Amino acid sequence: MKTERIRGMYDILPDEIGWWRLAEQAMLETARCFNYQEIRFPIVEYTELFVRGMGEATDVVGKEMYTFQDRKGRSLTLRPEGTASVVRAYLNQGWQTQSPFQKLFYIGPMFRYEKPQKGRCRQFHQFGIEALGSLDPSLDAEVISFAWSMMDRLGIGGLWLRLNSIGCAEDRERFKNILRSHFSPSITHMCPDCQRRLDENPLRILDCKEERCQIHIEAAPGSADHLCADCADHFTQVRGMLDALNLNYEIDSRLVRGIDYYTRTVFELMSKDLGSQDTLLGGGRYDGLVETFGGPPIPGLGFAGGFERLVIILQERAHAQLEATRLDLFLATLGEDSRHYAFALAQQLRHRGLSVDIDHRGRALRKQLSLANSLNARHLLVVGEQEAASGTGKIKRMDSGQEIEISLEPNSIVDFIRGGA
Ligand SMILES: [Zn+2]
Numbered sequence: 001m002k003t004e005r006i007r008g009m010y011d012i013l014p015d016e017i018g019w020w021r022l023a024e025q026a027m028l029e030t031a032r033c034f035n036y037q038e039i040r041f042p043i044v045e046y047t048e049l050f051v052r053g054m055g056e057a058t059d060v061v062g063k064e065m066y067t068f069q070d071r072k073g074r075s076l077t078l079r080p081e082g083t084a085s086v087v088r089a090y091l092n093q094g095w096q097t098q099s100p101f102q103k104l105f106y107i108g109p110m111f112r113y114e115k116p117q118k119g120r121c122r123q124f125h126q127f128g129i130e131a132l133g134s135l136d137p138s139l140d141a142e143v144i145s146f147a148w149s150m151m152d153r154l155g156i157g158g159l160w161l162r163l164n165s166i167g168c169a170e171d172r173e174r175f176k177n178i179l180r181s182h183f184s185p186s187i188t189h190m191c192p193d194c195q196r197r198l199d200e201n202p203l204r205i206l207d208c209k210e211e212r213c214q215i216h217i218e219a220a221p222g223s224a225d226h227l228c229a230d231c232a233d234h235f236t237q238v239r240g241m242l243d244a245l246n247l248n249y250e251i252d253s254r255l256v257r258g259i260d261y262y263t264r265t266v267f268e269l270m271s272k273d274l275g276s277q278d279t280l281l282g283g284g285r286y287d288g289l290v291e292t293f294g295g296p297p298i299p300g301l302g303f304a305g306g307f308e309r310l311v312i313i314l315q316e317r318a319h320a321q322l323e324a325t326r327l328d329l330f331l332a333t334l335g336e337d338s339r340h341y342a343f344a345l346a347q348q349l350r351h352r353g354l355s356v357d358i359d360h361r362g363r364a365l366r367k368q369l370s371l372a373n374s375l376n377a378r379h380l381l382v383v384g385e386q387e388a389a390s391g392t393g394k395i396k397r398m399d400s401g402q403e404i405e406i407s408l409e410p411n412s413i414v415d416f417i418r419g420g421a
Pocket residue numbers: 167168169170171227228229230231232
């Protein structure tokens with residue numbers, strides 16, 4: 001039997017989980033402050049959902065999905081992202097007619113068959129928000145400031161925003177043709193991927209990292225300079241609101257994001273604290289996605305980011321410190337009868353909310369005391385026959401070594417430990 005991990009999929013171990021909780025807590029707190037409601041959707045969906053939503057020509061759909069057949073031969077896929085599922089749930093609930101304006105967030109694992117590297121796994125964990133039902137530029141600014149605020153809460157510095165607008169569907173088609181004219185004369189000097197993208201989706205040429213393509217990409221026109229009047233006005237208003245919030249951004253005409261559903265505002269939030277892989281999260285508008293799934297023309301936007309990278313930043317910054325978890329009380333025992341007594345006492349104290357542990361391996365007192373130390377217990381109580389008979393004992397404060405005689409009534413112990421009396 002194989003006990004290896006699947007490549008690119010990791011256990012998150014007890015000594016790391018504190019960092020994850022810290023990052024998740026920042027998401028939950030920010031969502032509360034911005035009034036976004038949590039949604040949890042299944043890990044698997046029909047493959048068609050992602051193919052239709054993200055676009056057949058994207059790397060995610062073309063090369064990176066975990067797709068398999070279920071027992072009835074239906075094609076299912078482990079979710080590679082959250083947006084398509086959120087929109088599917090939105091339509092399933094009939095929100096498009098009953099309550100079209102929704103502000104939602106999610107956290108959870110996603111799956112992509114990519115080359116594993118630091119901060120990038122095949123099972124990775126995302127946090128994301130989706131706001132549906134309004135074209136108002138204030139919603140774009142809110143989504144961006146949500147992202148910023150979450151990173152602020154975690155004390156992540158060096159934040160800056162890359163911002164662009166790729167316009168509505170018509171603007172995109174027009175801009176694709178502008179790019180085709182721009183790249184056509186030089187395409188034979190560019191990489192095979194770019195040659196393929198020229199027909200499929202020339203926007204994606206702008207994402208190319210190949211050295212020989214850069215000179216042609218740098219000379220390419222920017223999408224924000226080729227917007228229709230409505231989209232240009234929308235973009236101006238979004239920038240005005242970001243200015244009002246004092247958020248640093250730069251217009252990056254190469255930022256188009258790789259997924260087909262994006263329209264108008266696209267953005268990435270970066271941190272200089274993270275070195276080369278510095279994107280914390282990315283997102284944008286998807287005003288046509290609900291329609292793509294057969295719903296009415298309801299606009300939306302959102303972002304998603306990876307917890308893996310956040311956790312790396314948190315761990316590598318010296319001034320972020322986790323509080324060590326401490327056990328309130330360790331109950332050591334002497335003799336078989338006192339074990340029953342201590343076991344029942346532990347149970348009563350746990351019911352009252354204390355964290356309590358006892359030895360489960362029938363070990364000698366000396367071994368139990370060293371266990372209490374290694375568990376970082378705040379208090380120690382040794383229960384022998386005499387303590388069990390009298391109902392009193394000596395509780396020891398592990399920090400000071402001070403011992404105090406107390407009643408072994410559960411409430412007295414709780415008062416002592418809670419009050420520090
Ligand atoms: Zn437009």
